Amino acid sequence: MEASKVxxxxxxxxxVLLDAVKAVKxxxxxxxxxxxxxxxxxxDKAMGLAPxxxxxxxxxxxxxxxxxAIWMTNYIMIxxxxxxxxxxxxxxxxxxxxAFVPIMFELTVFFAxxxxxxxxxxxxxxxxxxxxxxxxxxTTDDHFLMEIPIHxxxxxxxxxxxxxxxxxxxxxxxx
Amino acid sequence: xxxxxxxxxxxSLALIIFGxxxxxxxxxxxxQKTIEDAKHAIEASNSDxxxxxxxxxxxxxxxxxxxxxxxxxxxxxxxxxxxxxHSEVDAVHGNSHDNEHAEHVLHQLQNRPWSAFYVALFFSxxxxxxxxxxxxxxxxxxxxxxxxxxxxxxxxxxxxxxVSIIMALVxxxxxxxxxxxxxxxxxxxxxxTSDNYDPIVDGKSWWMNSTGFLLRSIAYLLIWNAYRFFxxxxxxxxxxxxxxxxxxxxNYNASVIFLFLFMITESMMSWDWIMGLDPHWFxxxxxxxxxxxxxxxxxxxxxxxTIYLRAKGALPHVNDSHIHDLAKFMFGFxxxxxxxxxxxxxxxxxxxxxxxxxxxxARFTEYKLPFLGMxxxxxxxxxxxxxxxxxxxxxxxxxxxxxxxxAGHYMDVFIMVMPSTVGAQWYIGIPEISALCFFIxxxxxxxxxxxSKVSPIPKGNPFLxxxxxxxxYNIEHSGEESGDH
Numbered sequence: 207m208e209a210s211k212v213x214x215x216x217x218x219x220x221x222v223l224l225d226a227v228k229a230v231k232x233x234x235x236x237x238x239x240x241x242x243x244x245x246x247x248x249x250d251k252a253m254g255l256a257p258x259x260x261x262x263x264x265x266x267x268x269x270x271x272x273x274x275a276i277w278m279t280n281y282i283m284i285x286x287x288x289x290x291x292x293x294x295x296x297x298x299x300x301x302x303x304x305a306f307v308p309i310m311f312e313l314t315v316f317f318a319x320x321x322x323x324x325x326x327x328x329x330x331x332x333x334x335x336x337x338x339x340x341x342x343x344x345t346t347d348d349h350f351l352m353e354i355p356i357h358x359x360x361x362x363x364x365x366x367x368x369x370x371x372x373x374x375x376x377x378x379x380x381x
Numbered sequence: 382x383x384x385x386x387x388x389x390x391x392x393s394l395a396l397i398i399f400g401x402x403x404x405x406x407x408x409x410x411x412x413q414k415t416i417e418d419a420k421h422a423i424e425a426s427n428s429d430x431x432x433x434x435x436x437x438x439x440x441x442x443x444x445x446x447x448x449x450x451x452x453x454x455x456x457x458x459x460x461x462x463x464x465x466x467h468s469e470v471d472a473v474h475g476n477s478h479d480n481e482h483a484e485h486v487l488h489q490l491q492n493r494p495w496s497a498f499y500v501a502l503f504f505s506x507x508x509x510x511x512x513x514x515x516x517x518x519x520x521x522x523x524x525x526x527x528x529x530x531x532x533x534x535x536x537x538x539x540x541x542x543x544v545s546i547i548m549a550l551v552x553x554x555x556x557x558x559x560x561x562x563x564x565x566x567x568x569x570x571x572x573x574t575s576d577n578y579d580p581i582v583d584g585k586s587w588w589m590n591s592t593g594f595l596l597r598s599i600a601y602l603l604i605w606n607a608y609r610f611f612x613x614x615x616x617x618x619x620x621x622x623x624x625x626x627x628x629x630x631x632n633y634n635a636s637v638i639f640l641f642l643f644m645i646t647e648s649m650m651s652w653d654w655i656m657g658l659d660p661h662w663f664x665x666x667x668x669x670x671x672x673x674x675x676x677x678x679x680x681x682x683x684x685x686x687t688i689y690l691r692a693k694g695a696l697p698h699v700n701d702s703h704i705h706d707l708a709k710f711m712f713g714f715x716x717x718x719x720x721x722x723x724x725x726x727x728x729x730x731x732x733x734x735x736x737x738x739x740x741x742x743a744r745f746t747e748y749k750l751p752f753l754g755m756x757x758x759x760x761x762x763x764x765x766x767x768x769x770x771x772x773x774x775x776x777x778x779x780x781x782x783x784x785x786x787x788a789g790h791y792m793d794v795f796i797m798v799m800p801s802t803v804g805a806q807w808y809i810g811i812p813e814i815s816a817l818c819f820f821i822x823x824x825x826x827x828x829x830x831x832x833s834k835v836s837p838i839p840k841g842n843p844f845l846x847x848x849x850x851x852x853x854y855n856i857e858h859s860g861e862e863s864g865d866h
Contacts, residue, residue, distance in 0.1 A: 247854060257855065265768070293733070304727045 212238060213360070214341060215367040216374040217350040220246045226352060226370035227252045233366060239353040241345040260329075264322040271317025272310055279306040341378070349373075355380075383695035385833040389825065396822025403815020404498060411494040411812070416480075419487035426805060488561050489806040495560040496802040497812035499551060503654060504678070504794045505820035506544040507671070511679035513538045513609055514643050517636040520612075526706055528848035529698040532837050533686050535616060539831035540824050541609050545602040552598040556591045562802055565589045565660040582660050588652075589660060597653055601646040608639040619841035626843055647672055658801035662740045664729070670721045671797075677714040677759075678790040681783040683707060686828060688776045695837055701774040702853040708773035708782070715763040715786060722756070722793075743800045748807070751792050758789030774856045791817070 217223040224246065230237060237253055250257075280299045283306070288296040295301040327333065345351045352372075354363055360377065367375050516534040519527045527534075555562050565582045569575025571590075573583075582589060615632050622628040648668030656667050664670075684707040691699045729737045744752050766782040767773055799807045839845060 261770075304723075304730050307723065307727065 210380060211356045211360075212378055212380045213354045213356055213363050213367065214374075214376045214378055215352045215354070215370070215372040216342075216344070216376075217352070217371065218348065218373055219371075220244075220350060222371045223350040223352070224248060224252055226367070226372065229370050230352070230354065230366065235354055235359075235363065235366075237352060238355050241341065241351040241353070243346050243348060243350070246350075260322060260326060263325050264318045267321035267325075268314045268318035270321075271313040271315070274317065275306070275310040275313035278313075279309065383690065383693070383829075383833045383837055385829045386693075389829060393822045393825040393829075396818045397826065398822075400815045400817075400819025400822060403811050404494070404819060407494040407497065407812035407815065411491055414487060414490040416483050416487055419483040419485075419490060420479075422486050422490065422806060423482060486804075486806065489803045492561050492802045493806060494812045495551075495562055496798055498816045499562060499802075500791070500795050500798045500813070501816035501820045502544065502547055502551060503798070504675075504791055505540065505824060506548050507675035507794075508678045508682055509538055509540040509544060509824075510605055510643075510647070511672070511675040512683060513541060513605065514640065514647075515676065515679055515683070517608070517612075517639050517643070520633055520636040521640060523633075523844065525844045525847040526703060526851040528839060528842045528844045529696065529851075530683065530687050530703060530707075531616070531839050531842070532832065532835065533690060533696070534683055535613055536828045536832035537682060537686060537824075538609050538613070540827040542606055543823060543827060544820070545606055549599060549602055552595060556595050563594075563657050563660075564801075565657065566591060566594075579660075585660065589657065594653055594657070597649060601650050604639075604642050604646055608635065608642075611635055612639075616839065617835050620836060620839060622841055629841065629843060655797050658798060659740060662737065664725055664737070664740075666721060666725055670718075670725055673714060673718040673721050674790050674793050677711060677718050678787055680707060680710045680714060681786050682824075684711060684779055684783055686832075688780060690832065690837070692776070695832070698838065698849045700851070702851050702856050704776055704779060705770070705774040705853050705856050706851075708767055708779045711779070711783065711786060712763055712767040712773070715759055715767075718790075718793075719756070719760040722759075743804070744796055747805045748796055748800055752796055755789050755792040755796065758785050759793065762786075762789075770855060774853075 215226070217226060220242070223240070223242070227237065227240065227249065231252065231254065240249065240253065242249070276299070283302065284296055284299050290296065294305060299306075340346065341353065342349070342351055352367075354367075356363065356377070364375055512534050516531065516538065518524075519531060519534070554560060555566060558566065558568075561567065564570075565579070565585070567577055569577035570579040571583045571586045572578055612632060612635060615628060615635070619628045619632065651668045651671040655671060656663065684704065687696065687699060687707065688704065690696050691704075726741065729741060762785045763782055766778065766785075772778045795813075842848075
């Protein structure tokens, strides 16, 4: 069951935030989300987030690009119309392979880079006309926000968070 | 302080002694070669599977192997009619051509112990030199992470002096005509009245002359050793200097000057010592190519000694992130080497200008397996093994990757040297292996001996604390709590 109420705790310093995250995790409360104006080193580890698999997808995409380049050069230059262009050996793909390496390299990088970026957009749900999901505009400037769902433990959470150096604690209805 | 273990000392000395015996044996058997052996070698190669094509490949062969005794044919116009002329010679003066060919092969057989020694010597000298250059880069770039392994790099450069002395002796021996490594040094190449006259070499004789070669070689070795001597002494002084980083700044300045001189001398060294083996051939990015090959080997050697010394407990502040960084460098420079190797190969292959292409024709016809195998070992293998971030911080993984990289780059130097000096008469046997053993033994002995002499931690370096706490963000160090970072 999704909690209908969440607690928003504001911090003004990334070090304080990191300690607060650790304190909340130590009490075994679930942290729904943390909003930061910039990347905080070690935040993902402190929150216990699983490492990203984006690099693995990029490797796969790169292999796809390489395979595409090999297929394309082989089909066009060797199988479909093997002309003699300036004496280059078009009898088999391997004999003319050095000439294809630049395009093989570029397509590998192209596929790996672009498909990885698109994967990132899809997984992070980012697109041009998307409505911002920002709970408070200050988190894009100089405030950090930790969001914790409430399961009938409002007082416990409030007292815990106020001890961690939060500058502001709000209870918000979430729809 | 690290204690040079007795076992390893014995092992390295055993390697040196084994190497010396093997080298002495191969020089002895090389000097016993006669024209009869050469004829046997020709017969053996003719009965090979590729022997049938020998007559057809004779023309590029004659051009590619530059100390060919057919030097009178090497002027440019003669090149065009070479194939024709060659077949005529075959038909009319078949017998005298056989003798010339036999003499040519005899030179290759006699070259083999020298070349085998030279390959291992150049590889060892080059690695040591590039460790020194990498060390200078760390100082100039004021690198934070590597301070705790600076002493390892310093210790490795202790190998520079002995190999420089051996290199100087080989250079002097070549100038004194004790070997046929450098074909442009042969008698009469610049004398128009001589049978050996070679107008191409003559045109380059403003650079390729024995006096200049000797002076330049000695100058390179002196410059490198001067920096190594100064920086080692001054780096030890830094530990106790306590003079507001004055010594540190002096070392910085010395490293800047060294790097400037190094880039010039390294380029010229690769022309003199490697490209000079093929005086008819030239390539503009050759200096960089040699640099890349030696740099990736140097980083691998640094990683090897770091992993070994850390396992022995001699490097208390080195953590998995330091290993990870070294492995990243090994990976990156493997790719850089491949880039240069391919750029050189592809440009020459694509344009296919005969005077450039002969270089690769000789390597492709007679060295196909090592030539292509080297690309697998130096590119495909490290790419697949060291791409994963977790693998890069596992010492045994880095060790396996590094072993293949080092073997691959030995092959690389082998292929730079051998086709020009021994041609088709190559083999990896006693001369090659014993020379390699000698230099590996020397490497281990000088490095660990130097490492055991001074404190493994450069206390006076202002970046020491940063280096001790160096941490690459996504590496979990073995035996570390998740809250430690």
